[in-house]
Each structure stands twice: as structure tokens, then as C-alpha cells.
Amino acid sequence: MSRIWDISQPLHAAVPVWPGEPVFALHSHAVIGDGCPVNVGGMFTPLHAGTHGDAPLHYANDGASSADCELDAYIGPCVLLDVRHARGRVEISDIDWAAVEGAERVLLRTYEQFPHEQWDSDFTAIANDVIARLGSMGVRLIGTDAASLDPEQSKTLDAHQAVKAADMRILEGLVLDDVPPGRYELVALPLRIVGADASPVRAILREIA
Numbered sequence: 483m484s485r486i487w488d489i490s491q492p493l494h495a496a497v498p499v500w501p502g503e504p505v506f507a508l509h510s511h512a513v514i515g516d517g518c519p520v521n522v523g524g525m526f527t528p529l530h531a532g533t534h535g536d537a538p539l540h541y542a543n544d545g546a547s548s549a550d551c552e553l554d555a556y557i558g559p560c561v562l563l564d565v566r567h568a569r570g571r572v573e574i575s576d577i578d579w580a581a582v583e584g585a586e587r588v589l590l591r592t593y594e595q596f597p598h599e600q601w602d603s604d605f606t607a608i609a610n611d612v613i614a615r616l617g618s619m620g621v622r623l624i625g626t627d628a629a630s631l632d633p634e635q636s637k638t639l640d641a642h643q644a645v646k647a648a649d650m651r652i653l654e655g656l657v658l659d660d661v662p663p664g665r666y667e668l669v670a671l672p673l674r675i676v677g678a679d680a681s682p683v684r685a686i687l688r689e690i691a
């Protein structure tokens with residue numbers, strides 16, 4: 483059996499959410515007891531909480547929702563790059579471009595340690611020319627351990643717009659602390675939520691045999 487790394491954040495009431503967003507909540511609608519044979523829960527989640535995939539609808543009104551996204555970008559070979567040396571934004575000079583050659587999916591590790599406990603407003607964004615160059619090399623999916631490709635205060639979402647131009651897909655909030663850089667198989671499927679601009683994913687990396 484090849485090794486599997488779970489690169490998903492746990493979803494629970496304390497999962498950090500984008501400032502101003504309501505928090506994640508798991509509710510109990512029924513508990514096992516007299517006359518009730520089952521536990522039954524329900525959940526509320528902001529769509530950009532935890533480890534998630536942005537649907538094109540997030541950054542374009544005519545973009546596909548999570549239910550309408552083709553799944554092929556979200557499953558297949560990928561390369562994980564360590565860019566912990568990047569400051570503020572991941573720039574062209576921060577990337578090992580030789581390692582990207584031939585990759586269809588690229589994941590970037592920016593954090594020394596993923597901030598599970600609190601929202602980090604100073605996460606490391608990605609420069610839009612990095613996205614454009616990845617797109618021109620045939621990359622179809624960009625993933626990051628940061629909360630967004632663009633800085634928290636950005637109103638122009640330059641990196642997201644570069645993703646749109648290259649018709650790539652996005653994963654955000656990955657937990658990459660324990661995974662050595664290198665090549666893996668990625669599986670991170672968005673839920674088929676009709677009209678959703680993003681969706682939680684269970685993201686895993688599988689060792690390539």
C-alpha cells in the first residue's frame with residue numbers, strides 16, 4: 483500500500499475563517515436514546531473555511547459553480563514545492579521552475595507551521611505573473627497552504643484573475659507541514675454543491691509507487 487498524507491484541515495467550531503465570516507458549526511439533530519436509534523447531525527460552513535476549492539464562480543459571474551466544475555484538474559499527478567523562503571508574495575524567483583516542468587498540478591508550501599489556531603492576515607500570497615507562467619507551462623491546478631492566492635486586503639484579486647485567464651483551478655488552506663517536497667498523486671474533489679462559489683475538499687496526497 484502506498485502512503486497517504488491527509489492535507490486537509492479539521493473542520494470544527496474553532497477552524498479559522500475569513501474575517502467577518504460566520505464560523506463553522508456542527509449541529510446535533512438527534513441523539514441515540516429511547517425511541518431514537520441514531521445520531522444525526524448537520525453542519526453550517528462558510529465555503530472558504532478550511533481546505534477548499536474555489537469554483538470559477540467565485541471570481542466571475544459566468545464561471546462554473548462547484549457542481550458544474552470538471553473534476554479532472556482535482557485528481558492526478560502533482561508536484562509539491564517548498565517556498566517557505568518567499569516573503570510577502572511568492573515571486574518568479576522563489577520557484578524552482580525545473581521542478582515544475584511537466585507538472586499539471588502544483589502545490590506551494592509557504593508556512594513553517596500551519597496556523598490551525600487563529601486566522602493569519604499575513605499569509606503569503608502568490609504573484610499573478612507566477613500564475614501566468616504556471617499556466618503557460620500547462621499547469622491546470624494551483625494549490626497553497628495560505629488562505630488565498632491574493633492578499634487579504636486585495637480588491638483586484640490579480641492572482642485569481644490570472645487563474646481565470648489560464649482556466650486553472652484553485653485549492654486553498656492545504657496543510658502541507660508534514661509532507662516532503664516532491665511528486666505525488668493528488669485527490670481533492672469539491673462537493674457537487676449547486677450554485678456554490680467554493681466547496682470543502684478532502685485533500686490527500688498519495689505516494690507514487
Ligand SMILES: Nc1ccccc1C(=O)C[C@H](N)C(=O)O
Pocket residue numbers: 500503530536629630631632654
Ligand atoms: N473576501 C472574502 C470574504 C469572505 C470570504 C471569502 C473572501 C475571499 O475573498 C476569499 C478569497 N478571495 C479566496 O481566495 O478564496
Ligand SMILES: [Zn+2]
Pocket residue numbers: 530534535536629630654680
Ligand atoms: Zn477560497
Ligand SMILES: [Zn+2]
Pocket residue numbers: 536629630631642652654
Ligand atoms: Zn481564492
